[in-house]
Amino acid sequence: MNHFVVLKQATAKVLVIHDPAQGVRRMRIEEASRHFTGVALELWPAPVFKPQKARQSISIQGLMGDVHGLKRGLTQVLLLALALEGLVLLGPFYL
Structure with a gap:
């Protein structure tokens, strides 16, 4: 893995990882340790946090x-549209 993942659950043999590239994954600890860089952040909401x-x-x-x-610009577009509509309506009288 070359991106951040979220460790959701850990048991004695299996890790449940939320991976943005592949979704929820279950990995054996041995497999995960091959990809782990040694850097982890543990984040918790502050006591005053309210969703x-x-x-x-x-x-x-x-x-x-x-x-x-x-x-x-809108005024110019509206006036041009009205002028063109007027010309289209007058066109049949001059054919």
Whole structure:
């Protein structure tokens, strides 16, 4: 393995590893020791940690609010579309 994995469970003979490349894997300790580099991180949540659901509201105003020149560009596109529609409607009268 040449990437980080998560050790989920360890017994006397088998390790359960969450591998991002292959999913959940069960490996014998002998096999895992051939790939182990000797570096491990043990991480625990702090006592004040509270899981939260991620909420993101996306609005049209939020998406378009920071785009420089958007109003002018949309106005030009709308006016050009109206002009082209007008020409298409007038075309049959001049045939």
